[in-house]
Amino acid sequence: MAVENRQKAVRLKIAPLESFFRKTCREIGLSDTPAAVCLLTDREMKRLNTTYRKKRKTTDVLSFPSEDRPKPKGLKGAARALRGEFLGDIAISPAVARRNAKRFGRSMAEEIRILLLHGILHLMGYDHESDRGEMEREEAKLRRRLRLGE
DSSP states (O other), X not given: OEEEEOOOSSOOOXXXXXXXXXXXXXXXXXXXXXXXXXXXXXXXXHHHHHHHHXXXXXXXXXXXXXXXXXXXXXXXXXXXXXXXXXXXXXXXOHHHHHHXXXXXXXXXXXXXXXXXXXXXXXXXXXXXXXXXXXXXXXXXXXXXXXXXXX
């Protein structure tokens, strides 16, 4: 798994993000390198959000699955089925993450970790906009196991 930093507005240490990402994937039951992560400028995130979601504003995280996946019936089963596969790409705006961290009373590092987790779940096929809270419940369980947002 590689984290590529294509922005300069927010200083971040990449190695701890890569380490957390590997840990999260192991916790879920995925392989160590299921996705690529790119840290982008607000401007680039707005462009991607406009192009792919028809929302003319920036956002904190976007996920681009390598293929369409059915809605998972459960985290463990989905992880077993996807183990060893490349799931796709995750784009994160550190500038938006910094604003969100301030708003939610979290550290910047914690906010980025939360966005990484959120992105992984989207790549697995979860969709909080249409799944009646399933993704939110799985994310909450994983946050507790990973000690995020405590």
